[in-house]
Amino acid sequence: MRSPHQRAVLVDGARRSIARGSKSFAAASQLFDRATRERAWLLYAWCRACDDVADGQDHGHGMTRVDDAPARIARLRAMTDAAFAGELTGEPAFDGLGIVVAETGLPKRFADDLIDGFQLDADEWRPRSEADLYRYCYHVAGAVGCMMAVVMGVDPADEATLDRACDLGLAFQLSNIARDIEEDDRAGRCYLPVEWLVEMDMPPGQHMKPPYRPRLSVLARRLAERAALHEESARGGTPALSYRSAWAVLAAAGIYGDIARRVAERGDHAWDHRVTTSKREKAAWIARAGVQAAGRGRYADAPRDPVLWTRPR
Incomplete structure (x- = not known):
């Protein structure tokens, strides 16, 4: 279990991620109550990190072709599995996802479905x-x-x-x-x-x-x-x-x-x-x-x- 300080650090990093990655979503997220807002930021940070890793980009910018797509997708799946299992990964976005899972009971099938989408891109579908x-x-x-x-x-x-x-x-x-x-x-x-x-x-x-x-x-x-x-x-x-x-x-x-x-x-x-x-x-x-x-x-x-x-x- 993460301490309140650790959670606060992850939430702050997620807040900075959404502010940089999507001004539209960042603006709308301010309307949530505090608990929902923080969880939304943490979920966004995980989605953003997965997208960036899969596409070799930085907060949605500078998309490039990657030569190791299968390895990248495998890494996303492994760290996401760890987050859902309550394990620490050392990666803020994935540890933040673990908080969302623990606090909301988020079904894993949706996270798997998202990564399947990145797999489609990796397969040049x-x-x-x-x-x-x-x-x-x-x-x-x-x-x-x-x-x-x-x-x-x-x-x-x-x-x-x-x-x-x-x-x-x-x-x-x-x-x-x-x-x-x-x-x-x-x-x-x-x-x-x-x-x-x-x-x-x-x-x-x-x-x-x-x-x-x-x-x-x-x-x-x-x-x-x-x-x-x-x-x-x-x-x-x-x-x-x-x-x-x-x-x-x-x-x-x-x-x-x-x-x-x-x-x-x-x-x-x-x-x-x-x-x-x-x-x-x-x-x-x-x-x-x-x-x-x-x-x-x-x-x-x-x-x-x-x-x-x-x-x-």
Whole structure:
């Protein structure tokens, strides 16, 4: 068992990690009550560390090809297994995960699912269909949504609420993919389904060429539309959350949703400069989300759209 001082040190390191890695999530996390906020930071730090190790990057920046991907994934699995077993790893992000597991009863299956997502990248996997795209988004983000729901106090057996939490993760990742098409291309990756590229008559690996930019913007809008559907569905899970947790979730949904919306609005110029949201825009969403959270009861009876992709059980 870690002492209060050791826990405080890990929490402070996690706070610095989220501040550096995601200004959007850092802003939204301030809305949680203290205990939930600290656990959310610790979970983020573990997710961030895994992503950085798998992709040879620093807090989500400077993604590079790695030559030892299998060894990196094996190391992530081993340290994550140790964290769930209550063992100290000597790695702050993984020891922080151990705290989250001890304090919330976080199911290991979601952590394993996330690492499986990194394995897909290590295997240079590419989505062929839209269903493949959602499967990938689940592994790298939907599973995180499920873990965050547990951190916010959702019963791991409450599958309906976990589905909505997964929807928010899918929305975030679809926004990421739309925004990062050019960056991913530079790293030799493409998350646009092959079927979409064929539909738009774009040769694989050539989608960033100037002649194809108008067609690429069509697919970016499609990603934004799919993100919006999952973002709206995620609101149906907020009645199961406390006010402050719902406030944080709705703020994050709005802030991150603006990324996809902005990519769609920019059309052919979406990748000239990295899409971001300003401090003022984040503050506006925080204020708006406070009102939405207070009225979250109106989402209670909204059925989940059966057309939406459903996570594996």
